[in-house]
Amino acid sequence: MTVQPGDTAPDFTLLDQDEQPVSLHDLRGGSVILYFYPAAMTPGCTTQACDFRDSLSSLTAAGYTVLGVSRDTPAKLREFRERDGLTFPLLSDPDHAVHAAYGAWGDKMNYGKKIEGVLRSTFVIDPEGVVVLAQVNVKATGHVARLRKQLGIDA
Numbered sequence: 001m002t003v004q005p006g007d008t009a010p011d012f013t014l015l016d017q018d019e020q021p022v023s024l025h026d027l028r029g030g031s032v033i034l035y036f037y038p039a040a041m042t043p044g045c046t047t048q049a050c051d052f053r054d055s056l057s058s059l060t061a062a063g064y065t066v067l068g069v070s071r072d073t074p075a076k077l078r079e080f081r082e083r084d085g086l087t088f089p090l091l092s093d094p095d096h097a098v099h100a101a102y103g104a105w106g107d108k109m110n111y112g113k114k115i116e117g118v119l120r121s122t123f124v125i126d127p128e129g130v131v132v133l134a135q136v137n138v139k140a141t142g143h144v145a146r147l148r149k150q151l152g153i154d155a
Contacts, residue, residue: 002103002121002136009034009125010101014069014091017077022067022089025129032125033059033066033147036104037140038118040072040080040090044140048120051144053086055153062153064124069093069104071118103136122147 003009009032013023024032035052037045052059052066059066066088070077077090091098096118099105104121107114120140124133124147133150148154 003101003123003131003134005131005134007131009123009129009131010098011129012093012098012101014093014098015074016089016091017074017081019074022091024125027065028129029127031062031064031127033064033122034069034102034125035067035120035122036069036099036102036118037120038070040070040076041083044120045070046080046084048140048143049080049086049090050084052088053084055144055148056087058148058153062151064151064153067091069098071096071099103134108137124151 011024013021016022037048039045069091071094072092074092077092081090093099096105102123104119106119107116108119119136120138121136122138123131126132
């Protein structure tokens with residue numbers, strides 16, 4: 001089941017690209033954009049990550065911390081971050097437990113076949129830890145621009 005606006009965001013602690021723990025509860029007091037993506041260094045995920053990178057200054061100025069989550073290992077996330085100059089934390093959720101807690105894991109269609117996997121999703125969490133926006137099965141291209149518009153953030 002997908003986390004909905006008004007729900008308390010499920011807490012988690014995951015390792016980042018440098019194998020340092022990042023806990024959602026440590027970010028209370030500020031807003032968080034938590035996005036789930038299928039795999040580092042794939043075309044759609046790179047487009048989305050670079051869009052977040054390119055929008056990071058306006059998102060940060062508006063009080064948002066951006067966190068990307070995938071099933072990739074910290075080593076692969078580190079390579080992704082370095083290759084594409086990403087400037088926000090990338091978190092490793094290898095057993096997809098956090099994906100599942102947010103509803104970013106489930107059945108989807110892939111080349112006409114039904115498979116289980118990552119549902120590209122974004123959740124906006126307010127300073128008190130409450131979900132204010134939940135988007136599941138988003139398209140990588142143009143997603144960050146649409147999100148900024150929804151949040152009233154200029155580029």
